[in-house]
Amino acid sequence: MTRSTLPRTGTGRAELLSRAAKATDALGLFAGASDRLRRLVPYDAAVWRVTDPVTGLMTAPIRAENLDEGGCAVYWEAELFTDNVNLFRDLARAPVPVAGLRRATGDLPARSTLYESFMRPRGLGDELRAVLRVGGRPQGHISLFRAEGRAAFGDAEVALIASLVTPLAGRLRSFAEPPAPPPDGAPSAASSGSPYGPGPGLLLFGPGGALLSVNDDALAYLDALPEGPAVPSPQGVRVPAWVRASAMKARAVAEGRDRGPVRARVRDRAGRWLVCHASCLREADGGPGASAVVIEPAKSSEIVPLIVDAYGLTDRETEVTQYIARGLPTGEIAALLHLSPHTVRDHIKAVFEKVGVSSRGALVGRLFTEYYAPPAERNITRVRHD
Numbered sequence: 197m198t199r200s201t202l203p204r205t206g207t208g209r210a211e212l213l214s215r216a217a218k219a220t221d222a223l224g225l226f227a228g229a230s231d232r233l234r235r236l237v238p239y240d241a242a243v244w245r246v247t248d249p250v251t252g253l254m255t256a257p258i259r260a261e262n263l264d265e266g267g268c269a270v271y272w273e274a275e276l277f278t279d280n281v282n283l284f285r286d287l288a289r290a291p292v293p294v295a296g297l298r299r300a301t302g303d304l305p306a307r308s309t310l311y312e313s314f315m316r317p318r319g320l321g322d323e324l325r326a327v328l329r330v331g332g333r334p335q336g337h338i339s340l341f342r343a344e345g346r347a348a349f350g351d352a353e354v355a356l357i358a359s360l361v362t363p364l365a366g367r368l369r370s371f372a373e374p375p376a377p378p379p380d381g382a383p384s385a386a387s388s389g390s391p392y393g394p395g396p397g398l399l400l401f402g403p404g405g406a407l408l409s410v411n412d413d414a415l416a417y418l419d420a421l422p423e424g425p426a427v428p429s430p431q432g433v434r435v436p437a438w439v440r441a442s443a444m445k446a447r448a449v450a451e452g453r454d455r456g457p458v459r460a461r462v463r464d465r466a467g468r469w470l471v472c473h474a475s476c477l478r479e480a481d482g483g484p485g486a487s488a489v490v491i492e493p494a495k496s497s498e499i500v501p502l503i504v505d506a507y508g509l510t511d512r513e514t515e516v517t518q519y520i521a522r523g524l525p526t527g528e529i530a531a532l533l534h535l536s537p538h539t540v541r542d543h544i545k546a547v548f549e550k551v552g553v554s555s556r557g558a559l560v561g562r563l564f565t566e567y568y569a570p571p572a573e574r575n576i577t578r579v580r581h582d
Contacts, residue, residue: 205236205356208232208235208236209236209356209359209360211232212228212229212232212233212236212360213360213363213364215228215229215232216228216229216363216364216367217367219367221371222246222257222336222368222371223257223259223422225364225367225368226244226257226259227259229244229360229364230242230244230259230261233340233360236356237324237340237349237353237356237357238342239324239340239341239342240262240320240341240342240343240346241261241262241263241318241320241340241341242259242260242261242262242263242338242339242340242341243258243259243260243261243263243337243338243339244258244259244260244261244336244337244338245258245259245336245337245338245339245438246258246335246336246368246462247327247334247335247336247337247460248459248460248461249333249334249335249369249502249505250333250459250461250501250502251456251457251458251459251460252284252285252288252334252456253438253441253442253445253458253459253460254337254438254441254442254460255438255460255461255462255472256421256422256424256436256438256462256463257422257423257424258424258425258437258438259424260424260425263318263341263425265425265426265427266427267314267318268425268427268437268440268441269405269427269437269440269444270313270314271310271314272440272441272444272445273313273405273444274308274309274310274313274314275310276444276445276447276448276453276454277444277448277451277453278309278310279309280308280309280310281295281297281300281301281307281308281310282295282296282297282300282323282325284325284327284334284337285454285456287325287326287327288327288329288334292354292358293326293327293328293329293358293361294324294325294326294327294354294357294358294361295324295325295326295354296322296323296324296348296349296350296353296354297310297311297315297322297323297324297325298321298322298348298349299348299349299350299351299354303348305321305322310323311323315341316344319343319344320341320342320343320344321342321343321344321345321346321348322341322342322346322348322349323339323340323341323342324338324339324340324342324349324353324354324357325337325338325339325340326338326357326358326361327361328361328364328365328368329361329362329365330362330365330366330369331369331505331508333369333505334365335364335365335366335368335369336364336365336368338357340357369505369506370506371506372499372502372503372505372506373503373506373507392413392416392417392420392493393412393413393416394413395411395413396413396490396491396492397410397411397413397414397415397416397417397418397490397491397492398410398411398413398414398488398489398490399411399414399435399439399443399488399489399491400486400487400488400489401440401443401444401486401487401488401489402486403447403484403485403486403487405440405443405444406429406430407427407429407430407431407433407435407440408486409431410431410433414491415433417464417470417491417492418433418434418435418436418439418491420464420465420466420468421436421462421464421465421470422462422463422464422465424436424437424438425437427440438460438462439472439489439491442458442460442472442473442474442489443474443487443489444487445458445474446458446474446475446476446487446488446489447476447484447487449476450475450476450478450484451484457473458473458474458475459471459472459473459474460472460473461494461498461499461502468493469493469494469498469499470491470492470493470494471491471492471493471494471495471498472489472490472491473489473490474487474488474489474490475487475488476488500563503563504517504563507550507551508550509547509550512533512543513543513546513547513550515533516529516533516540516543516544516547517547517559517563519532519533520544520547520556520559520560521560521563526540526541526544544556547559551563
């Protein structure tokens with residue numbers, strides 16, 4: 197990137213962020229950002245992913261560009277079960293959450309199992325990956341790929357991507373905000389009833405990642421999930437790539453190769469919040485066996501942390517909000533937090549302004565009741581560019 201390109205880069209970056217600010221959902225954000233970014237940082241293929249901000253686990257929706265299906269398992273096998281470079285979990289905590297493969301390996305990409313198993317067979321020569329984070333929490337991942345023979349991603353391109361991480365993550369975070377209440381008499385998602393069965397959905401995956409069995413409730417959940425990269429199975433079920441990756445993550449945790457809870461929140465196509473969690477079962481000899489993935493409606497306690505984060509509440513404002521939800525008056529909140537009533541009222545005023553309400557009842561309704569009624573999204577995710 198030369199001096200002559202800097203003004204163009206600055207203008208292109210501003211256009212990208214302006215378009216991102218107008219996006220109404222994650223897929224729209226990804227599509228618009230990718231269209232603008234490709235003009236500033238040329239690449240041949242890409243994957244844009246939403247992640248659970250609490251656990252960092254990949255979830256939906258996912259946008260894959262110029263990549264055929266069938267490679268997701270190979271990609272995450274290298275990510276979870278090998279000594280790879282630029283792991284997403286490490287980047288999430290790095291001072292700069294952006295890294296290029298060739299740059300990190302001293303232009304010797306064969307040091308990376310990801311390159312050997314996933315990239316080289318597909319004619320890809322370099323990957324630039326980034327964790328979109330804000331407030332210390334990951335909201336998404338980006339993987340940009342260049343074809344073999346093209347120049348590696350350079351320092352200036354890494355710096356440009358790094359400058360986009362926080363604003364894009366902030367926009368992703370904002371999509372967890374619940375909508376304004378519907379007009380009087382209008383039905384909400386809460387009143388429309390659940391399309392699912394009475395029990396949780398259960399999928400069982402073998403040690404190699406193949407789907408072994410699935411119950412009927414799980415099929416109902418899968419039918420309602422956003423479209424995106426999926427893996428075929430012997431049962432004729434197309435398993436979303438992120439669901440299979442959850443099973444693989446559970447096995448990696450059981451083997452001591454990874455850590456943390458395997459839990460992710462996701463919206464279905466109607467906007468209802470679901471929670472997906474996975475664990476690895478043990479064989480008779482104590483070794484890791486099959487992995488069970490459970491999908492079920494999310495409780496408000498699962499979603500409120502995401503919504504609180506989406507509004508940008510501080511830790512103290514979050515504490516005050518929790519006490520308000522319990523119905524405590526200002527004086528009691530002040531005593532519990534060892535603050536003056538005046539300070540508590542200031543916090544309450546700040547919370548009202550951020551959430552866009554004017555009363556305690558409206559605040560509780562917005563955060564703890566209406567979380568499951570977002571606008572429906574359309575999810576078209578796999579695209580190709582001429």
